Amino acid sequence: MLALIDLDGPIVDFMSSALKANRSDLPLEKMTKWNVWETLEIPKDEFWKNIEETDNFWEDLSPTSWANDLISMVEDHGFDWIFCSTPSRDPRSASGKLEWIQRHFPHKAGDYSLTTKKFLYAKAWHTLIDDSEINISEYRTMLAGEAIMWPAPWNTMRKVTEPFPYLDGSLTRARKRFEHFVGS
Numbered sequence: 104m105l106a107l108i109d110l111d112g113p114i115v116d117f118m119s120s121a122l123k124a125n126r127s128d129l130p131l132e133k134m135t136k137w138n139v140w141e142t143l144e145i146p147k148d149e150f151w152k153n154i155e156e157t158d159n160f161w162e163d164l165s166p167t168s169w170a171n172d173l174i175s176m177v178e179d180h181g182f183d184w185i186f187c188s189t190p191s192r193d194p195r196s197a198s199g200k201l202e203w204i205q206r207h208f209p210h211k212a213g214d215y216s217l218t219t220k221k222f223l224y225a226k227a228w229h230t231l232i233d234d235s236e237i238n239i240s241e242y243r244t245m246l247a248g249e250a251i252m253w254p255a256p257w258n259t260m261r262k263v264t265e266p267f268p269y270l271d272g273s274l275t276r277a278r279k280r281f282e283h284f285v286g287s
């Protein structure tokens with residue numbers, strides 16, 4: 104079994120740095136829309152330009168406080184895993200993400216996929232963990248594997264205040280589904 108673990112949201116605290124780059128002091132709980140610029144009431148281009156003008160934005164993002172616990176739980180359920188992340192249009196986003204992985208998870212330096220089409224990975228033995236409603240719903244339309252929406256203020260799982268029991272249950276479901284698939 105393989106887990107595809109999204110970076111921004113589950114593992115990387117993109118939002119705090121994105122707000123800082125856009126000179127906003129809004130708390131994360133207020134970020135209830137995926138399109139952050141709508142909450143900030145600025146044009147989309149301006150939002151991304153402020154990020155592009157921040158030196159080493161992608162390399163210097165902080166890990167989330169729960170990143171290691173999330174990965175440990177995935178491993179405890181018997182999954183191998185890779186990172187699966189969507190870069191922005193700025194080429195430095197892709198290179199910065201690779202730099203970030205090498206810096207924080209050097210043993211996983213080659214275990215990643217950078218793509219806008221995570222649904223292409225939908226397979227019976229794959230589980231996507233992601234905070235994007237679009238990524239989750241696209242993956243689910245492939246009718247293979249499991250997609251777990253990591254709770255965040257900007258998605259419909261925002262009311263889940265205890266993400267780890269929820270993740271535990273979801274991974275158990277994914278494992279059972281896989282075992283059923285292989286007939287064990």
Ligand SMILES: [Mg+2]
Nearest residue numbers: 109111112234
């Ligand atoms: Mg994400």
